[in-house]
Amino acid sequence: MEKYAILHTIPLDFNMINLTKVKKVFIFLLIPFFCFSLIGCATTYPKDCLRLSEDSLQMRQLQMRQYETTNEREMILASAGVFQDMGFTLDDSETDLGLVVASKDRDATNAGQVAMATISAIFSGLSGSSSDSFAYIDKVQKIRASVVTRLNSEGSKIIIRVTFQRIVWNNSGNVSRMENLNDKELYQGFFDKLSKAIFLEGQKI
Amino acid sequence: MRTKYNVVFFLLIVLGLTGCATTTQRVLDTDQSQVQLRSIQTRAFDTTDKKKTLKVVMSTLQDLNFVVDRADLDLGSVTASKFANNTLLKMTVSVRPRGKTQLLVRANARFGINAIDDPEPYQDFFAAFSKAMFLEAQEVD
Numbered sequence: 066m067e068k069y070a071i072l073h074t075i076p077l078d079f080n081m082i083n084l085t086k087v088k089k090v091f092i093f094l095l096i097p098f099f100c101f102s103l104i105g106c107a108t109t110y111p112k113d114c115l116r117l118s119e120d121s122l123q124m125r126q127l128q129m130r131q132y133e134t135t136n137e138r139e140m141i142l143a144s145a146g147v148f149q150d151m152g153f154t155l156d157d158s159e160t161d162l163g164l165v166v167a168s169k170d171r172d173a174t175n176a177g178q179v180a181m182a183t184i185s186a187i188f189s190g191l192s193g194s195s196s197d198s199f200a201y202i203d204k205v206q207k208i209r210a211s212v213v214t215r216l217n218s219e220g221s222k223i224i225i226r227v228t229f230q231r232i233v234w235n236n237s238g239n240v241s242r243m244e245n246l247n248d249k250e251l252y253q254g255f256f257d258k259l260s261k262a263i264f265l266e267g268q269k270i
Numbered sequence: 271m272r273t274k275y276n277v278v279f280f281l282l283i284v285l286g287l288t289g290c291a292t293t294t295q296r297v298l299d300t301d302q303s304q305v306q307l308r309s310i311q312t313r314a315f316d317t318t319d320k321k322k323t324l325k326v327v328m329s330t331l332q333d334l335n336f337v338v339d340r341a342d343l344d345l346g347s348v349t350a351s352k353f354a355n356n357t358l359l360k361m362t363v364s365v366r367p368r369g370k371t372q373l374l375v376r377a378n379a380r381f382g383i384n385a386i387d388d389p390e391p392y393q394d395f396f397a398a399f400s401k402a403m404f405l406e407a408q409e410v411d
Contacts, residue, residue, distance in 0.1 A: 114391055156340075157340040164341045228338075242356060243353035
């Protein structure tokens, strides 16, 4: 009988605070609703994503070399050879347009990240909680590159341009980074190898 | 009591309605007129040299920091990708003849999971492209 009485009083209590509570619920639901409508499904792109940037001239100097030849096919072959030297596999090519696309998957483990994750795991271990910091350290990366050849405006030399980019996945299998690679040494290294390849192929090696 | 439930129920329905579009809508992507989209993404050029145009497309894309994914001379298309704000920006440019003296160049891009359908980025692209082509980009109706 006592139990029944308690149960019976609860709805009565609710009725008494009904109006203020509805208002509260309403406001609480309205806030996320507004947030949802603001976010929508879209993420916006950077406004200048297809605009020539100020450093495009600098990038051109980094990514482009001229070669004293007019044989585009030979240059495409040499570029494909360099990709193979670097452990890339060819994804696509169109010799008529002077294009070779290649990629490779490599380890992306970074000593600094591992150290930070270890420290974080030790601290959370000491505080008695479990840590998933290792799930967020980089694990695998895909490096992609494309070479495009063309004749210069006088038609006397061949211009070769290469661009690199990479996608990095972390231990939990999510993409952690996607970036265009603009490192000077990388491009320098590629063209050194290309010059060597042209020499080797010229010597029929 | 009943009012409270009604309000909650109403809000849930509204939230459900504001969600993303259906699969069919997503596949067809018809929130903009087809004609309007084409005029935003297409320009005509006074040349018939498809190969040269495609090569300029590729070098323009490289100028914009893209890595070319694939190209096809017969089909007249180039696909390339680059990353901005940790998001994939993918773009296809296709070239096809228009009459006997012109080529139509069409570009379409997506950023992450969204199509780019504002005029500005395409204006930027065609500005860079026509500079490299030494030809004026003509608006197409």
